[in-house]
Amino acid sequence: MIYRHIENLKIMVQYNPKDWITFIFRFHKSDTFRQLIPMMIFIGLYAYGVAYLEMEYWQLSEKHNLKNLTLMHGTLSFVISLLLVFRTNTAYDRWWEGRKHWGALVNNSRNLALKLSAYLKDEHDRNYYRKLIPSYASILQKHLADEETALMLIEGLDLEIDDHKHRPNQIAKMLFQKANDLYVSGKISGDQLIVINAELQSFTDICGACERIKNTPIPYSYSSFIKKFIFFYIMTLPFGYVFSLGYYAIPVVIFIFYVLASLELIAEEIEDPFGNDANDLPTKKMAANIKKHVEEIL
Structure with a gap:
């Protein structure tokens, strides 16, 4: 069909890649920070609860075995970084292939x-x-x-x-x-x-x-595993970090969650480049x- 006029053209986000100030302080509607605010609040409250129990209620000493939980996080951080790199690269390849075909x-x-x-x-x-x-x-x-x-x-x-x-x-x-x-x-x-x-x-x-x-998305088991991995990784962070950071562990855990979850959200958005998201192709x-x-x- 040929339309008499084109309505509501979906245009990708236009930006200057050299304008750092705008990138840092501007929150576009597609920015992952906005989407993750509810979950970040929940993670913050959860981390506060863990910190309060360990420091005020249970009064665990610094020699407690939970302090060594950070060793597990150090080992798994390499694994989760590999998974997220593969995830984002695969999603971008799909986006770029769609752009080449159009x-x-x-x-x-x-x-x-x-x-x-x-x-x-x-x-x-x-x-x-x-x-x-x-x-x-x-x-x-x-x-x-x-x-x-x-x-x-x-x-x-x-x-x-x-x-x-x-x-x-x-x-x-x-x-x-x-x-x-x-x-x-x-x-x-x-x-x-x-x-x-x-x-x-x-x-x-x-x-x-x-x-x-x-019609060929990332396999369900792979996508589901990454989400579960990120969730359990974040939920166990406060137990070890509280011993070294105290209540400062709360913003640290929130920030780590923001970084990891944002990468997964970005991959989800661009792996299907033909939708109506802000970063999809302007078909x-x-x-x-x-x-x-x-x-x-x-």
């Missing part, structure tokens, strides 16, 4: 429009592709974001898109069918059909690659750019 969709849409602009002389045929090529990107964006739409009519064309079937495939079928009709009617030659076939085929290839990213904006460029060319 970049290919932009380029292939332009290339197809450029070739058809040279081949087609009939204004009706040019208008058909002027509307149908951008519609593939718009439909693919909705398909990947799981945005439901009713039965749609492509503007200016007597064609319908059934929302209950695979929507990108329906547009791809129309693109191939029109190209074959042009060849049968003699408006393009066999060689020209072969030339544009690469771009037509790439649309479905890109759709399949994006679906693979979206609506890219679809709008495809529409603009194809209309300029054709």
